[in-house]
Amino acid sequence: MKRKVFFVCLLVGLFLLGTQRAFSQSAANIKETMAFVNGQLQARGENVRLEVVEYNTYSHRVGQTVYFNNRTHQLGHHWVPGDPNRWGTTEIYWLSDQVDGTATGLTIAETQAALNNAMNTWNTQNCAVIPLVQWPDYGMDWGYVQWALGFGGFGGWYADFTHAGWLAGAFFDEALGSEASNNVLGVTFTFIWVDDEGYPTDIDNNGKLDVAFREVYYNNQFPWGVGTAYPIDVETIVLHESGHGVSIGHFGKLFRTDANGKFHFAPLAVMNAGYTQVQQDLKATDIASFCSIWAHWPMR
Ligand SMILES: [Zn+2]
Structure with missing residues (x-):
């Protein structure tokens, strides 16, 4: 009898160990993906490189x-106002891919309404006039990373910030490493401009690398909903990933309460690196981050 219990515990322990080890390898997997995508971009003669990958996880893991470049670890990354490489405009153009625009468990109309609500939340903050302008998707299957990794789309980009849609779990395993499909809810890829020698540029000398474009993908292996912690609330996750879209990083620490085994973040923020509950409104730290980044952006 004792032997049987021992074996059960051993199996559970090994399972947990295996899962954690597999997922902790994802940083290495992401670097492989970045190197692969950047090799493709270089071969095509594009002055663009994938520089940062940020992902948000479900409940008990930290995103x-x-x-890609360790030497830039201390730097941020942001759009350049009036960037000649980006149409010379001070506006930030975004679009939502309708081809991959339906979250599991919802209609496309419900999914896109929640997405638009989240974009509107960022666009209506009072401290800065954020020049977010929506572009039509023209029925195209947008997404450079999904194309590069063989998951549809095509090898081009258009908007500054693209919601590239809800993709199968296999895309997340391929891009971020095994087990990612079971843990990652959303991921943002930030591409930066590089000069002819391949070095990142900072043409406005603000100490931040110049963003070329960003793409967000959502994991359709999870069930999605509207206003529920589970299924996953679309608006909450879009609000978080769009936070990366407007150059805001992760914030807050993960804690575990021993008494009930529950995980929580402190301070609670939309930009916490893990999803714990519905958060359709920005918290104080989210707004502070947004204002510090955008308050000095020139008016359009
Ligand atoms: Zn994130």
Whole structure:
């Protein structure tokens, strides 16, 4: 009898160990993905590189920010106002891919309404006029990373910030490493401009690398809903990933309460690196981050 119990515990322990080890390898997997995508971009003669991957996880794991260049670890990354490489405009153009625009468990109309609510939340903050302008998707299957990894789309980009849609779990395992499909809810890829020698540029000398474009993908292996902690609330996750879209990083620490085994973040914020509950409104730290980044952006 004792032997049987021992074996059960051993199996559970090994299972947990295996799961954690597999997922902790994802930073290495992400670097492989970055190197692969950047090799493709270089071969195509594009002055653009994938620089940062940020992902948000479900409940009990902490998402990460992974940089391609370690030398830029201390730097942020932001759009350049009036960037000649980006149409010379001070506006930030975004679009939502309708081809992959339906979350599991919802209609496309419900999914897109929640997405638009989240974008509107960022666009209506009082401390800064954030020049977010929506572009039509023209029925195209947008997403450079999904194309590069063989998951549809095509090898181009258009908007500054693209919600590339809800993709199958296999995309997340391929891009971020095994077990990612079971843990990652959303991921943001930030591409930066590089010069002819391949070095990142900072043409406005603000100490931040110049963003070329960003793409967000959502994991359709999870069930999605509206206003429920589980299924996953679309608006909450879009609000978080769009936070990366407007150059805000992760914030807050993960804690575990021993008494009930529950996980929580402190301070609670939309930009916490893990999803614990519905958060359709920005918290104080989210707003502070947003204002510090955007308050000095030139008016359009
Ligand atoms: Zn995140």
